[in-house]
Amino acid sequence: MSKDHASNADINSQLLRPVMKTGKGWYLTVTVSGLVLLAAILSFAYQVYRGIGVWGLNRPVFWAFDITNFVFWIGISHAGTLISAILRVTGAEWRRPVTRCAEAITVFALMIGAMFPIVHLGRPWLFYWLAPYPNSRGLWPNYRSPLLWDFFAINTYLLGSLIYLYLPLIPDLALVRDKTKGLRHRIYSAASLGWRGTQLQWKRLEKAVGVMAVVIIPVAVSVHTIVSWDFAMTIRPMWHSTMFGPYFVAGAIFSGIAALIIAMAIIRKVFHLETFLKPIHFNNLGLLLLTMSLLWFYFTFAEYLTTYYGNEPAEKAVFQSKVSGAYSPLFWAMIACCFFIPVPILAIKKLRTIAGTVIASVGVVIGMWLERFLIIVPTLAQPRMPFNWGSYRPTWVEIVITAGTFGYFVLLYAIFTKVFPIVAVWEYKEGLTVSSQEHGAPEAQRLVAHGD
Amino acid sequence: MPESIHVAFDSADRALAAQAALIREGFSSEAVTVMSNEPIHENEDEDSEDGKSHIGLFAIIGGVIGAASAVLLTVVTAKRMGLVTGGMPVVTPWAFGIIVFELTMLGAILSTLARMLYESGLARPGWFKHYDKSVAEGKVVVFARCSSDPLVEKAQRVLRGD
Incomplete structure (x- = not known):
């Protein structure tokens, strides 16, 4: 679409429609996701009332669904800020309709992931005891602990991602401000901070977003590296690995892109944004997903092959339990979901359609959740001393809380799309202008159709 | 005497031409403000006062x-x-x-x-005094702050394109 064909008003009205009008689909989404979340809240209340014994945890498996969900959601968070920042820094023009969808994922996924260290505490209402502040109990956190590194890394990433989401949102908030009246106008006026769109403001905004993009990339990489060190800094079998940092980061980007494709497909369908979220975007993200799938498989193969060749008894026991033992159905399901299903779909151009990329992405999300589970539970179930081996089976409480996280995510995302334009209006318009000025091409996406 | 006058243009090119004309007529660059709902990359001068960012x-x-x-x-x-x-x-x-x-x-x-x-001067009161909502409709608005009646007449003449 060029500006000649679609006027400013057309672009505004189409991209602001989800904010200005509320359809039945939105209410349905909010109701269903809200009910799932409510079930999870009730389950958590039951857990608080009865104690953490209502979970399936028992010696020696003291971490399971809780930390799986923690690692999984922190991984999903890499969809947004990291991918958006990389695309911004590299000047990928096709990013424009995609970035805000992605950045919102980061913030919500981080919020959900960061809950789990608190949820899994025996007495979660005392979580503030973990924070470093002067207190009468004589408690002070030990900065050697990777869990405390998590605290700093996740909070830095969350705050940075919020700012990185908010800065490019300011001009669009001003746009909504100018099109609303009454209370909504006042709220958007406050949120847009008096944005007028002067040349000075645009220059400063672009400069700040550019600086933020550069700063946020190492923070994003550090977050999942540090999450991996929660495991790698121990000497447990199949955890004590030097490659866990990059392995986790690659897995996080992998699952993040998959989550982004699913979110974009739903937004496109529900809000009728077919004009803006085009097949080329899914094609390009599909190619990124394919690259990450191959990279993930390479890391997984390298990790398992070295364990197999090392033949160290404790490590081999965990290895066997995954590949041919009690956890093998989950392990092979993971391999299928993360590699054998997505790779053919994404590698064959005819299959790399919107539906194809979504199917591949659903597989990847499921597979990556299983991967997190398989990293954590088999190792805990089979520590170095064989007399201490155990098993784990989740209870309904853990399953409902896990389902609730997905409901919570959908709910937050639905509310976000109702309050803020989910496609960056000014960035999209700028892309059209840049495209028509530089190439005279009517389609902004033609600039960057690397996928074809 | 109005504090400022403004005109909404359909295109960035015309707005930038008007801005340049105002500056040629003696308006300081600080007195002329161009507003748009997307960044305007033409005529970007890194050496100007606007270009200096810390x-x-x-x-x-x-x-x-x-x-x-x-x-x-x-x-x-x-x-x-x-x-x-x-x-x-x-x-x-x-x-x-x-x-x-x-x-x-x-x-x-x-x-x-x-x-x-x-x-960028955000989060300060009084921003709406020099603003025109037509920016949201895609217009590019040029504001000229005028300290005297002759300047008002001059600005009106330039912005009308006389």
Whole structure:
């Protein structure tokens, strides 16, 4: 679409429609996701009332669904800020309709992931005891602990991602401000901070977003590296690995892109944004997903092959339990979901359609959740001393809380799309202008159709 | 006497031409403001007053402050609390370095935000005095601040294109 064909008003009205009008689909989404979340809240209340014994945890498996969900959601968070920042820094023009969808994922996924260290505490209402502040109990956190590194890394990433989401949102908030009246106008006026769109403001905004993009990339990489060190800094079998940092980061980007494709497909369908979220975007993200799938498989193969060749008894026991033992159905399901299903779909151009990329992405999300589970539970179930081996089976409480996280995510995302334009209006318009000025091409996406 | 007059143009090119004409007629660049609902990249002059940004510098300064805060937080508090470390050093550069890295980045992020808000004049009262909602419709609006009646007439003449 060029500006000649679609006027400013057309672009505004189409991209602001989800904010200005509320359809039945939105209410349905909010109701269903809200009910799932409510079930999870009730389950958590039951857990608080009865104690953490209502979970399936028992010696020696003291971490399971809780930390799986923690690692999984922190991984999903890499969809947004990291991918958006990389695309911004590299000047990928096709990013424009995609970035805000992605950045919102980061913030919500981080919020959900960061809950789990608190949820899994025996007495979660005392979580503030973990924070470093002067207190009468004589408690002070030990900065050697990777869990405390998590605290700093996740909070830095969350705050940075919020700012990185908010800065490019300011001009669009001003746009909504100018099109609303009454209370909504006042709220958007406050949120847009008096944005007028002067040349000075645009220059400063672009400069700040550019600086933020550069700063946020190492923070994003550090977050999942540090999450991996929660495991790698121990000497447990199949955890004590030097490659866990990059392995986790690659897995996080992998699952993040998959989550982004699913979110974009739903937004496109529900809000009728077919004009803006085009097949080329899914094609390009599909190619990124394919690259990450191959990279993930390479890391997984390298990790398992070295364990197999090392033949160290404790490590081999965990290895066997995954590949041919009690956890093998989950392990092979993971391999299928993360590699054998997505790779053919994404590698064959005819299959790399919107539906194809979504199917591949659903597989990847499921597979990556299983991967997190398989990293954590088999190792805990089979520590170095064989007399201490155990098993784990989740209870309904853990399953409902896990389902609730997905409901919570959908709910937050639905509310976000109702309050803020989910496609960056000014960035999209700028892309059209840049495209028509530089190439005279009517389609902004033609600039960057690397996928074809 | 009006404080300022403004005209809404359909295109950025015409608005920039009007801005240039106003400056040629003696208006200072600070007195002429162009507003749009997307960035205008034509006619960008990095040497102009608008082009001088210290956001990058402040990001570095914020990072240094963040790093210093992290060193104080980790080293000083660890020593004061007398942590039991089993004979290992109380201050461990490898572990503490991770906290220092995170707080360095946090300092850079916060100072980038603060400096951007300051330099762009956001979050200040009275912004709506010099604003036209037609910007939201895609118009490019040129405001000229006038300190005297002759300047008003001059601005009107230029903006009308006489």
